[in-house]
Amino acid sequence: DTAVSQTPKYLVTQMGNDKSIKCEQNLGHDTMYWYKQDSKKFLKIMFSYNNKELIINETVPNRFSPKSPDKAHLNLHINSLELGDSAVYFCASSQDWAALNTIYFGEGSWLTVV
Amino acid sequence: AQKVTQAQTEISVVEKEDVTLDCVYETRDTTYYLFWYKQPPSGELVFLIRRNSFDEQNEISGRYSWNFQKSTSSFNFTITASQVVDSAVYFCALSEAHDMRFGAGTRLTVKP
Numbered sequence: 001d002t003a004v005s006q007t008p009k010y011l012v013t014q015m016g017n018d019k020s021i022k023c024e025q026n027l028g029h030d031t032m033y034w035y036k037q038d039s040k041k042f043l044k045i046m047f048s049y050n051n052k053e054l055i056i057n058e059t060v061p062n063r064f065s066p067k068s069p070d071k072a073h074l075n076l077h078i079n080s081l082e083l084g085d086s087a088v089y090f091c092a093s094s095q096d097w098a099a100l101n102t103i104y105f106g107e108g109s110w111l112t113v114v
Numbered sequence: 115a116q117k118v119t120q121a122q123t124e125i126s127v128v129e130k131e132d133v134t135l136d137c138v139y140e141t142r143d144t145t146y147y148l149f150w151y152k153q154p155p156s157g158e159l160v161f162l163i164r165r166n167s168f169d170e171q172n173e174i175s176g177r178y179s180w181n182f183q184k185s186t187s188s189f190n191f192t193i194t195a196s197q198v199v200d201s202a203v204y205f206c207a208l209s210e211a212h213d214m215r216f217g218a219g220t221r222l223t224v225k226p
Contacts, residue, residue: 040218041153041203041218041219041221042216042218042219043205043216043219044216045214045215088157090159092159102149102161102164103149103161103209103214104161105151105158105159105161106158107157107158108157108158108159110157
């Protein structure tokens with residue numbers, strides 16, 4: 001069983017569209033994250049949720065809206081997609097918000113905006 | 115602010131060579147964790163090791179070893195007798211306050 005799973009793995013869409021990436025973890029973790037990896041492989045945190053509550057919201061355009069229906073899920077919705085949104089988006093989870101826990105990543109979702 | 119520097123952008127070695135990936139970090143906290151992750155060509159991020167700031171013991175796991183030196187704020191990663199399957203991007207990361215900050219990564223290519 002995949003511990004952190006995200007779908008879709010590949011997504012090609014046109015500018016202006018709205019799309020969602022879903023993420024689920026079966027590790028029983030309390031904390032979930034979204035990271036963005038750009039074309040230069042740089043990894044940057046976008047959001048962090050702990051028990052469905054938003055904890056970290058980095059400087060991300062408000063076109064990006066995370067939603068956590070329960071602590072095992074953290075979905076990412078993106079409105080009005082732009083070319084610069086093309087990247088790999090990683091969902092991740094850690095045991096809790098006590099900090100310093102190991103973060104486990106999903107396999108990534110490759111988003112290409114054309 | 116915390117910062118992680120991986121000065122080596124790319125390294126290329128021939129199989130069976132030893133290779134060391136450097137990681138230097140900056141933090142004002144006394145309690146923090148350091149990590150290494152591997153990202154193979156398939157793209158997933160694989161956790162390799164976690165080390166807390168109070169434990170400076172070096173660690174060895176098979177062909178992998180890690181050298182943590184607080185005096186130089188470094189957490190270097192050595193692969194002994196490298197193999198083609200070690201080819202990947204390796205990320206060093208620092209966690210001190212509820213989020214993890216990554217270095218820019220080092221792309222390791224191991225040639226047969």
